[in-house]
Amino acid sequence: MNEYREIGSVCIALHLRRAARHVGRIYDEALRPAGINNGQFSLMAMLAAKDDWTMQELADSLGLDQSSLSAAVKPLMRRDLIVQEAGTDDARVRRLRLTPAGRRLLDRARPLWRTAQRRAEELLEDHQPDAVRSALRALG
Amino acid sequence: MNEYREIGSVCIALHLRRAARHVGRIYDEALRPAGINNGQFSLMAMLAAKDDWTMQELADSLGLDQSSLSAAVKPLMRRDLIVQEAGTDDARVRRLRLTPAGRRLLDRARPLWRTAQRRAEELLEDHQPDAVRSALRALG
DNA sequence: ACGATGATTATTGATATCAATATATCTCGG
DNA sequence: CCGAGATATATTGATATCAATAATCATCGT
Incomplete structure (x- = not known):
């Protein structure tokens, strides 16, 4: 018997x-008309x-590596959907906000998300x- | 009430x-001593x-896009852990095999996988x- | 105030992932 | 046999993801 057949059926x-x-x-697929993917929707x-x-x-809330989030915000900032502003008290921290355009896009995306959610x-x-x-x- | 608080707690x-x-x-992390990651372990x-x-x-078995698999095999081929051979009957298909080195690496990795599996x-x-x-x- | 240590974010280099498209090959009707 | 459509794989261009490292800034002890 092959020791590896098991793995495909039990590996978490x-x-x-x-x-x-x-x-x-x-x-x-559901979110495509809004121009964002599921990760970007979660973030926003x-x-x-x-x-x-x-x-x-x-990053912690999304279960993401800090450096992964750093990369993930870039395309959204390029499209002016979110902004990063420096912290006032601590100059190291960066605070994230939706722009008005980001909020509008998110509101358009929400019913699309709900469709996908129903399907899942x-x-x-x-x-x-x-x-x-x-x-x-x-697990997460 | 914020319509978006729900999403973080229910989105599948x-x-x-x-x-x-x-x-x-x-x-x-468990597989690192073997020099492969979890996706490469699954594939092999x-x-x-x-x-x-x-x-x-x-690709279907892994739930991967065909083009994603095409990319995923490249690093493993570069390291001579797997090979791709042209089909005899149909010249379009490519068949995948472990090399002896790939099999040896996989056998070394298996106990490491089991540790991670236990943790999960x-x-x-x-x-x-x-x-x-x-x-x-x-779902998959 | 200085320096060591720790905390926060960014960068780099690698692999992963998809959609869209391209390329090669097969199949089948005519 | 030829050409049209179908099938198998690869490529391209974008984003996602991590580990390792770098760059900034803060804090605390002295």
Whole structure:
């Protein structure tokens, strides 16, 4: 018997990344008319939910490496959807904000997100979406 | 009330990608002594489990875009861990095989994978790993 | 005030990922 | 056999992701 047949069926990293790729494509496709992808939508939705994030706080909330966030904000800043402003008290920190244009784009994107969200929940019909979210929170 | 607070707590794409990033880092760290990352381990384990994959078959099994696999095999070929050979009957298909060096590296990596796998299962202790895998299969 | 240590963000170099497109090859009707 | 459409893989250009490192700035002890 082949020792490696098992791995494809039990490896948590493989299952997670495969699912993340597929679901990410669902959201990306739904969001395409708004001109952003699912990662950019998540980032901007965080900014809309709570102002005054530092880079590190936001990176932690997204489960991202600090340097990955540093790269991810660049395309959004180039399009003037978000801005980074220097902290007043501590000159090292950078605070992120949505611009008015970013907020408008996000509002246009929200119904598209909801469509994708519905489709993803349908895939989880027989698997208790809340239990799955809870498990994913434990992993992330 | 802010319409966007909800999104961070219910978005399936965000939960999945956050978990996938974190878990991926666990496996990457464990596999580092072998010189491969979790995606490369998955790819090579598939080749060890069953020979004679075409590119498209393997891409489907990994839930990857065909063009992503095309890019992913390059670093492994450069290191002579896998080879691509032209199909005999159909000149379009390329078949992938582990080289002996690839097989040796994979055998060295397997106990490292098992360590990471144990750590990931521990995170899922209270969440029935088999149920989670089943849900992830439904998503991917 | 100085210097060491720590904290925050950015940069670099590598791989990963996709959509769109290109290229090569096959198949099948005529 | 030829050409049209289909299929398999590769390339391109953009963003995503990390580890390692660099660059700034803060803090604290002396």
